[in-house]
Every structure is written in structure tokens, then in C-alpha cells.
Amino acid sequence: MxxxxxxxxxxxxxxxxxxxxxxxxxxxxxxxxxxxxxxxxxxxxxxxxxxxxxxxxxxxxxxxxxxxxxxxxxxxxxxxxxxxxxxxxxxxxxxxxxxxxxxxxxxxxxxxxxxxxxxxxxxxxxxxxxxxxxxxxxxxxxxxxxxxxxxxxxxxxxxxxxxxxxxxxxxxxxxxxxxxxxxxxxxxxxxxxxxxxAVGATGAFNASKDLVAHIRDQRLGLWEAMEEENAEQARLCKTEDYAEGFKAFQEKRAPQFKG
Structure with missing residues (x-):
């Protein structure tokens, strides 16, 4: 069952x-x-x-x-x-x-x-x-x-x-x-x-999940992996959770991520 x-x-x-x-x-x-x-x-x-x-x-x-x-x-x-x-x-x-x-x-x-x-x-x-x-x-x-x-x-x-x-x-x-x-x-x-x-930055977690799988499956070297990290970070920096994380840090409070 x-x-x-x-x-x-x-x-x-x-x-x-x-x-x-x-x-x-x-x-x-x-x-x-x-x-x-x-x-x-x-x-x-x-x-x-x-x-x-x-x-x-x-x-x-x-x-x-x-x-x-x-x-x-x-x-x-x-x-x-x-x-x-x-x-x-x-x-x-x-x-x-x-x-x-x-x-x-x-x-x-x-x-x-x-x-x-x-x-x-x-x-x-x-x-x-x-x-x-x-x-x-x-x-x-x-x-x-x-x-x-x-x-x-x-x-x-x-x-x-x-x-x-x-x-x-x-x-x-x-x-x-x-x-x-x-x-x-x-x-x-x-x-x-x-x-x-479950109350964290789900989008960022999923980005890391995909990166780790790609590094494993494609056997990426350091610099190739770094390029992919850069691309993911560029995408994430346009999200609400990214902005919330930075604001929370600057305001010295816990972030409220929406996922």
C-alpha cells in the first residue's frame, strides 16, 4: 500500500x-x-x-x-x-x-x-x-x-x-x-x-538540483560548471525570492520565501 x-x-x-x-x-x-x-x-x-x-x-x-x-x-x-x-x-x-x-x-x-x-x-x-x-x-x-x-x-x-x-x-x-x-x-x-x-528558496534549490545532475551526467569540468552556475544565478537574480533574500539580509530579519 x-x-x-x-x-x-x-x-x-x-x-x-x-x-x-x-x-x-x-x-x-x-x-x-x-x-x-x-x-x-x-x-x-x-x-x-x-x-x-x-x-x-x-x-x-x-x-x-x-x-x-x-x-x-x-x-x-x-x-x-x-x-x-x-x-x-x-x-x-x-x-x-x-x-x-x-x-x-x-x-x-x-x-x-x-x-x-x-x-x-x-x-x-x-x-x-x-x-x-x-x-x-x-x-x-x-x-x-x-x-x-x-x-x-x-x-x-x-x-x-x-x-x-x-x-x-x-x-x-x-x-x-x-x-x-x-x-x-x-x-x-x-x-x-x-x-x-519546504519554506526555503525552492527555485534556487531546484536550480542546484539540476546543476548537480548535469555535472554528474555530463561530467562537466570546473570551468564548464562555473559557466552554468553563472547562468543560473543570472536567472535567479530576477526572481522575487532572490530579492527577498537580499532584503531580509540587509534588514537583519528572516526571509519569507514564496518558492
Whole structure:
């Protein structure tokens, strides 16, 4: 079950099937994609300026729900290429800052959901890796790219060959995610940060989001990246939030951004 709630400019998307560790079948993926579409539509109306993704129970998401999948008839290409990849693209391009709070198992497509999110805070009891050696399958949802990029070839293949899992602390120390927190503090801390971002300069945040993605995907050098920064700043300086930020600084008060 997937739920979406919107309050105080924050969209909260919840994976709510704790009895099966929030694993995702085809219907759940479609429902998750619809939740992001609905949140994006609200963002276009100025009603959403940040999004939080989380999972109920002791796991964030254990990956694909294979409880009723027959290996003889399974169409992995349709599941991954037809459902998972379009969803991850949708998540990556969401028109506002996105955050995730992840605890317990974060595997397979569940890991992919995190990798498609802007900022990820993990519990110290979270588990990441590639358990697929036990299934005769391989890491998916962009895992090879992200692991190689952030962990290097040797650690990536070590995790794939052995099916051993990293803790949340190791994942953060190796640059996979942003912060590791005690499990009991994870959701409250993340919600507090998301609430602050939701009253920030959304347009400027989105500009940085696009810049970071372009630098990553196009492998821009320093001076190319600087040129793009200059262009974004020139565009932002004509916005109401830019003017408000400068005035607030000069008047020694907190800015009131409209996003």
C-alpha cells in the first residue's frame, strides 16, 4: 500500500506494507508512480515545496515482491524497464527537493528508490548491498552505476560476489548517503529538516538540483560548471525570492520565501 499526504508544503509518501517489509510488486510500483505524479501536480500549483519518502515498520523496502513470481514466466525486462526505470526517472526529476528516511533493509528496487532521491538519511541499523548472489540474479535499479561511482570497483564487486551488506554507518562513511542517525531519531530529525527546506528558496534549490545532475551526467569540468552556475544565478537574480533574500539580509530579519 502506498499513501500520500500533503501538509505545510511537504508531501509525504509512505510505503505501508510492513508485513512484507514494504516489498514492491507491479501494482505497488504503479501506485508509487501515481503518488509522485499527484505530488508533482501539487508542486506545480505551489502546494508542495519538499517531499519525504519513508517506509513503515522495521524495513524501508526489501526490494521486489517475488512471493508470487514464477521464474519460468518472469519478465524481468518488463518489470525493470517498463516499471522501475520510468519510476526512478520520475523521482529523480521531481520538481522540488526530495528526502528519504531509511531504516532496516534497503535492497534491490528499494535501494533504487533511495538512489533516485536527492538527500537520504539512514538509520544506523539500515542495511545496503546486493543480496542477488543468492538468487542467481544481479544488482539492478542503477545499483552498479552508483556503487561503482561511490564505492569503487573493488568494494562494489566484493558486495556483489559475497552478498554481504553494509551498515548505514558504512554507507554514509563511503559517501553513499548523507547522514546516519540512531533509528529512534531518524524520522523526527528528517521531518524537521524537510519542514525547514519546504519554506526555503525552492527555485534556487531546484536550480542546484539540476546543476548537480548535469555535472554528474555530463561530467562537466570546473570551468564548464562555473559557466552554468553563472547562468543560473543570472536567472535567479530576477526572481522575487532572490530579492527577498537580499532584503531580509540587509534588514537583519528572516526571509519569507514564496518558492
Amino acid at each position: 502506498i499513501s500520500l499526504s500533503i501538509s505545510n508544503n511537504v508531501a509525504e509518501v509512505v510505503l505501508d506494507a510492513p508485513d512484507k517489509l514494504n516489498s514492491l510488486d507491479e501494482q505497488a510500483l504503479a501506485d508509487l508512480a501515481q503518488a509522485y505524479d499527484d505530488a508533482a501536480a501539487a508542486a506545480s500549483r505551489g502546494e508542495v515545496r519538499a517531499l519525504l519518502l519513508r517506509g513503515e515498520g522495521r524495513a524501508f523496502c526489501a526490494g521486489r515482491d517475488i512471493s508470487n513470481v514464477s521464474p519460468e514466466s518472469d519478465d524481468a525486462a518488463a518489470y525493470l524497464g517498463g516499471l522501475v526505470q520510468p519510476l526512478l526517472r520520475k523521482m529523480s526529476s521531481f520538481p522540488a527537493p526530495t528526502f528519504a528516511a531509511a531504516q532496516g533493509a534497503c535492497l534491490g528496487v528499494g535501494l533504487g528508490l533511495l538512489l533516485a532521491t536527492d538527500v537520504v538519511y539512514v538509520a544506523d541499523n539500515a542495511k545496503f548491498g546486493s543480496p542477488f548472489a543468492k538468487l542467481g540474479a544481479t544488482l539492478d535499479s542503477g545499483g552498479h552505476w552508483y556503487f561503482t561511482e561511490r564505492l569503487g570497483m573493488h568494494r562494489t564487486l566484493d558486495l556483489i560476489y559475497t552478498a554481504e551488506l553494509m551498515t548505514g554507518a558504512e554507507a554514509v562513511a563511503r559517501g553513499m548517503f548523507s547522514r546516519a542517525l540512531p533509528a529512534e531519531q531518524l524520522l523526527e530529525t528528517t521531518r524537521g529538516i524537510v519542514a525547514n527546506v
